[in-house]
Amino acid sequence: MSAASPPAALAKESEGSEGSKGSKGSAGPGRSGRLRRARWRRGAVPYLLLAPALLTFGVFKAYPVIDSLLLSFTTGSGAATRDAGLANYRRLLDDPLFWTALRNTGEILVVQVPLMLGLALLMAVGINSALVRWRTVWRLGVFMPSVTGLVATGVMFAYLLKADDGAVNWLLNAVGLPSVDWLGQPVWARMAVVVVLTWHYTGYNAVIYLAGLQSIPRELYEAAMVDGAGPIRRFTSITVPALRPVLLFTVVLSTIGTLQLFDEPYVLTGGGPDNATLTVSMYLYQNGFRYFDFGYASAIAYALTLLVSVLGAVQMRLMGEKDK
Known part of the structure; x- marks a missing residue:
């Protein structure tokens, strides 16, 4: 076992x-x-x-x-919608009102964007100066208009710019200057839109520039002062090159915003007088929601999108960083 x-x-x-x-x-x-x-x-x-x-x-x-x-490739509305191919886009080329709206938008853009960004840069440089006290208060003050509603801004300036009893004409008469029909003459109506846009967005861009200025090392300015560079030379040789990315951002953003301009001229002038302040976005709105031609309105929207893309690409190309 x-x-x-x-x-x-x-x-x-x-x-x-x-x-x-x-x-x-x-x-x-x-x-x-x-x-x-x-x-x-x-x-x-x-x-x-x-x-x-x-x-x-x-x-x-x-x-x-x-x-x-x-x-955008259709015509009609509702149950009557039918294919139209490229007819809406061909219609754009022969539509004089579309070209009027595009020209008005371009004229406002050429005047308003450089004016607004130039003032914003000067304001930012002034607030960033060592001689200025209470920077936070100044920064808040210049930024406040940008948080005001666009409709409220348009209504406010409509009262300020009235030809008969507006505050602006009252001030002009007080200093001996004649009254101006701000909203009744084509040139002055476009200038009124420029003024409203500049008032509303200058502070916003100034705060962006101020943030860029505060990121520039002070040693660069001190070295330039030791070398004998004056304020203008320091501004052109140090400030502007250092702000190149910020400048590019604000230029592209402001261009896109102005090309899509709608609220201010719609409230202020309604596109008048005689379509002098009619913009592309307003013309799009009229075709889509007044005449219910949604196909043509969509074609206008995509033509505007193409224009914004091309201008943005050109600005990026011209103002972007150069390859070394």
Whole structure:
């Protein structure tokens, strides 16, 4: 009995080892499956977090853009909508009112953007000066107009610029100058729009420039002063080159905003007198929501989009960093 016990023990050990190997082999696929599921869950978490934003973008951004593009190739409205091909875009080329709106927008852009950004830069340099006290108060003061509602701004200036009893003409008469029909003459109406835009957005750009100025190392100005550079030379050789990215940002943003100009002339002049302040966005609105010609309005929108893209690319090319 004792002689037979060792072989029996060895047999039991071999059976136990085979059983343990079998249990490990059966546990291997289950463990790898759990690892795959865990990896899948970790990989799916970012997409689940992005899903609300992607869904919102698709419903409220991507779908309207694609649908309006398809709409620009149609004519009519409602159930009477039918394909028109490129007819709406060919119509743009022969539409004198569209070219009038485009010319008005361009004239306002050429005058208003340089004037506004020039004043904003001067204001920022002045506030950043070491001689100015209470910078926070000044910064808040120049920024306040930009948070005023556009409709409220237009209504306010409509009262200020009235020909009969407006405050601006009252001040002109007080100093011996004749009254001006600000909103009744084409040239002065466009200038009134320029004034409103400049008042509303100059402070916003000044704060952006001020942030850029405060990031310029003071050592550069001190070294330039040691070399004998005056204020103008320091401004042109240090300030302007250092602000190049900020200048590019404000120029592109202001250009895009002016090309999409709608609120101020709509409230201030309604596009008049004699379409002198009619802008492309106002003409788009008239065709879409007054005449219900949504196909042509969509074509105007995409023509404006193309114009904005081309001007933005040209400005980026001219004012961007040069390759060395």
